[in-house]
Amino acid sequence: MEKRIETPLTKEKVEELRAGDYIYLTGTIYTARDAAHKRMIEELSEGKKLPFDVEDQIVYYLGPTPNREGQVIGSAGPTTSSRMDKYAPTLLDKGLTGMIGKGKRNGDVINSMKKNTAVYFAAVGGAGALLSQCIKKSEVIAYDDLGTEAIRKLYVEDLPVITVIDCKGNNLYETAPQEYKILN
Numbered sequence: 186m187e188k189r190i191e192t193p194l195t196k197e198k199v200e201e202l203r204a205g206d207y208i209y210l211t212g213t214i215y216t217a218r219d220a221a222h223k224r225m226i227e228e229l230s231e232g233k234k235l236p237f238d239v240e241d242q243i244v245y246y247l248g249p250t251p252n253r254e255g256q257v258i259g260s261a262g263p264t265t266s267s268r269m270d271k272y273a274p275t276l277l278d279k280g281l282t283g284m285i286g287k288g289k290r291n292g293d294v295i296n297s298m299k300k301n302t303a304v305y306f307a308a309v310g311g312a313g314a315l316l317s318q319c320i321k322k323s324e325v326i327a328y329d330d331l332g333t334e335a336i337r338k339l340y341v342e343d344l345p346v347i348t349v350i351d352c353k354g355n356n357l358y359e360t361a362p363q364e365y366k367i368l369n
Contacts (some may be wrong), residue, residue: 186203186205186206186207186208187206187207187208187209187270187321188201188206188207189193189204189208189209189211189343190208190209190210190211191210191211191212192210192211192212192213192214192241192242192243193212193241193242193282194241194242194243194282194283194304195241195265195282196234196241196282196302197351198282199282199283199302199303199304199307199351200302200352201260202304202348202351202352203348203351203355204220204348204351204355204356204357204360205347205348205357205360206344206347206348206349206351207346207347208306208345208346208347208348209342209343209344209345210243210306210341210344210346211341211342211343211344212340212341213338213339213340213341214242214243214244214245214283214285214339214341214344215237215239215242215243215244215245215326215336215337215338215339216244216245216246216247216248216249216336216337216339217244217245217246217334217336218246218248218264218268218269218332218333218334219264219268219269219334220328220334221258221327221328221331221334221335221336222243222269222272222273222276223272224328224331225272225276226272226275227266229275229279231244235279236326236327236328236336237326237336237338238279238280239276239279239280239325240279240280240281240282240322241280241282242280242282243282243283243284243285243306244276244281244282244284244285245261245263245284245285245286245308245339246263246264246266246268246269246284246285246286246287247261247262247263247264247285247337248264248315248333248334249261249273249313249323249333249337250313250333251333252323256317257317257320257321257322257323258317258320258323258337258339259317260313260314260316260317261309261313261316261320262308262309262310262312262313262316263286263287263307263309263310263313264286264287265286265287265288266284266286266287266288266290266305267288267289267290267291269284269286270290270293273290273294273297274293274294274296274297277294277297277298277301277303278297278301279299280301281301281303282302282303283303283304283305284299284303284306285304285305285306285307285308285346286305286306286307286308287307287308287309287310287335287360288307289355290305290350295350295354295356296354297329298350298352298354299352299353299354301350302350303352304347304348304350304351304352305348305349305350306346306347306349307346307347307349307357308344308345308346309345316344316345319341319342319343319344319345320340320341320344321337321340321341321342322338322340322341323337323338323340324337324338324339325337326338328355336346
């Protein structure tokens with residue numbers, strides 16, 4: 186099913202999503218990759234606050250390429266999500282409700298998504314130049330020293346993603362291959 190969602194991504198909105206839904210996101214989302222996740226978790230363990238309030242927010246696993254003149258951001262394709270798996274449950278416990286990336290997630294992340302009413306979206310890898318056209322504003326808000334892995338606040342319009350794992354644990358990476366076998 187095709188759906189349009191405006192952020193923030195509340196738990197009520199998450200509960201309406203099903204694995205396989207095509208989503209067009211509009212609103213504020215944040216970027217963070219491995220180095221930023223590692224630093225956020227270290228800072229939390231030191232009693233510091235996160236650089237942004239993750240409650241009802243979406244993190245896009247993204248490290249964009251440098252923007253060319255006249256562009257808001259460079260190529261903005263997703264990075265492999267499993268690299269954030271050891272950090273994701275902590276952020277989900279803090280209220281994060283959405284993640285965007287590519288690839289499978291481990292059981293701890295899926296269980297944490299079910300416990301915390303969160304969702305995992307996939308963006309199409311290799312389509313970073315096209316996805317960047319949906320990004321209307323980009324601002325580094327933390328960890329500027331990490332360069333491309335700095336945390337950014339983005340404003341997106343109709344960013345196309347697919348609900349891969351919903352808050353019930355339904356997982357398109359598991360069900361789609363089975364469906365395909367049945368069809369053939």
